Amino acid sequence: MTDSRTNSAADPPPASGADLHLELRGPGLRAGLAGALREAMRTGRLAPGTRLPASRSLAADLGVSRNTVVEAYAELVAEGWLTAQQGSGTRVATRVEPHRAAPDAPPTRPTRHRPRYGLLTGSPDLAGFPRTQWVTAARRALAAAPHDAFGYGDARGRVELRTALADYLARARGVYAEPERVVICSGFHHGLALMAQVLRARRVRAVAVEAFGLDLYRDLLTNAGLHTPPLYVDEHGARTDDLARLRAVGAVLMTPAHQYPTGVALCPERRTAAVDWARATGGLILEDDYDGEFRYDRQPVGALQGLDPQRVVYFGSVSKSLAPGVRLGWMVLPEELVPEIVTAKGHGDYMTSALEQLTLAEFIASGAYDRHVRAMRLRYGRRRDQLVAVLRQRAPGIRVAGMAAGLQTVLELPRGTESSVLRAAARQGLAVSGLAQFGYEVADCGWQLPERDALVVNYAAPSDSAWAGALDALCRVMP
The missing domain is CATH 3.40.640.10 (Type I PLP-dependent aspartate aminotransferase-like (Major domain))
Known part of the structure; x- marks a missing residue:
């Protein structure tokens, strides 16, 4: 009858001594080996139930005598760190729990809700x-x-x-x-x-x-x-x-x-x-x-x-x-x-x-690349057409700027409304960018960017299942 404690698919063979990464410290080899094994078990590198190498194998890998390993194993068995049974070898005791430092309490931060819809620039439809x-x-x-x-x-x-x-x-x-x-x-x-x-x-x-x-x-x-x-x-x-x-x-x-x-x-x-x-x-x-x-x-x-x-x-x-x-x-x-x-x-x-x-x-x-680009061109083109049509119906005062291309478009807003629209979008769970964040000017360039309130909307990013909701949320925040 086969001993259930012998190696099987559920009971992997013991690691070699070279895999244990033991650093021997202390006044003698036996004490150094015992201390290194305790530290490995204490920190969790040797998990409960792990089967250790045979004494002869570990001794050969570490370059010490077999008696040194036998004595170190015996010491740790006596202390309760290890168990040794005929046919099962030497194992880390199941009651050994690794010591882990308690994590520091995270600093108190304001609660941030993940946006429900994302129209931020920079990404295509990843689901595609x-x-x-x-x-x-x-x-x-x-x-x-x-x-x-x-x-x-x-x-x-x-x-x-x-x-x-x-x-x-x-x-x-x-x-x-x-x-x-x-x-x-x-x-x-x-x-x-x-x-x-x-x-x-x-x-x-x-x-x-x-x-x-x-x-x-x-x-x-x-x-x-x-x-x-x-x-x-x-x-x-x-x-x-x-x-x-x-x-x-x-x-x-x-x-x-x-x-x-x-x-x-x-x-x-x-x-x-x-x-x-x-x-x-x-x-x-x-x-x-x-x-x-x-x-x-x-x-x-x-x-x-x-x-x-x-x-x-x-x-x-x-x-x-x-x-x-x-x-x-x-x-x-x-x-x-x-x-x-x-x-x-x-x-x-x-x-x-x-x-x-x-x-x-x-x-x-x-x-395949050409076919994929053609398919996404059709999908994104339909998205842009839907955006333009819905805004014409629900927010006729908003102008869609720029040409019919790319993954995003600019929605021109009434003067002075960009910040308030962005706040309203955040309340709706809608992540979208204002044009102001993309502007760049320096004092000595000889001109200043004109005041221009607008949103930069990435109509490509939402998945098909999220697009209708994102479009509805966008329309609700339009001034």
Whole structure:
């Protein structure tokens, strides 16, 4: 008859002595071993019921005599820390409870209720992530992956993904891209941080930024030691003709296809003015094409990079088209910048997950990425149409600004009402942003942002089940 105390699937074998991580302390080996075991049991590293290594095995692993281990075990059995039974080995006694310090009482804070509906910018509909298709692509990519994919690879990224991206970006965004000029990164933030390092190494002192945008990226540039003078933004986009009047500016960060967050496109004259400035001064245009695939009233405007691939650094990612959690982005660089970016990347986050890169490459090459973008374009376009129609009916005094594109839109409010609308939204359990939080100006720029009250509404973020409630809550807070 089999002894129920022998090893089984429910009773794992004892750990080896090397796995116990014991540090022997004390006046002698026996006392040091006994003390180390007590500490491991007291702190919970050796849980009640854990089976310890045989004395001979532990002695060999620790480099002590077997008698030392036998005597230490016997001492702890006598103290009640361990139990020893024939056929069951030596185990931590079940009555041993690890000692854990009582947690400090948390400081008293005001109660905060989690918003019921989220219309904050920055995220697509996460429920729309194509899980099944992504798993299929991952399986195919893993099955076909060469052995070198599991080693330290090219800092530029896997050639399979760089090749797939070069083809896709040329076809869908009008980008002049060769695989050798594509560098994979962990999203736009990572790519901009690398670019900031390179600009500082080139002794660039300032990077112009649009007067409306994310302070996260302005802060990134500032923390890298770069000044960030603002460019005024109006209904035609950033005033790029002002670049020539800004001192010591060696680059400009822009969202030309769909200005973030005001939602306007950079007009053709200003696109040309930006490229002319870069050519005349040797400056660089840093193009953030964060949601360029999503245009609902016409074909998307092509990337600015196509006008001059040697003066424009093109940034893209899957954060809006798929999900930010995938953590994959790319830079399409002027040829001369590739070695400098690769060097900067080698000083920090040298590699991005090769398996994620191969999966995305397969996802693009199979056509699944195009199909997903088309499906989400239809979904987001319907969402925006619903928003416009409902506001026209329930809040006719509210104007929807910006073009029919991207994941968010701007709702113009009566003068002086932005703060009160935001407070009302919070009471309704609605998380939404005011335009004021995206504004940026400095005292010596020669102009001030005009007073403008508005909400920035992300109609893409809510799931289908939450969208109707979010839209109703938004309408209830409109003045």
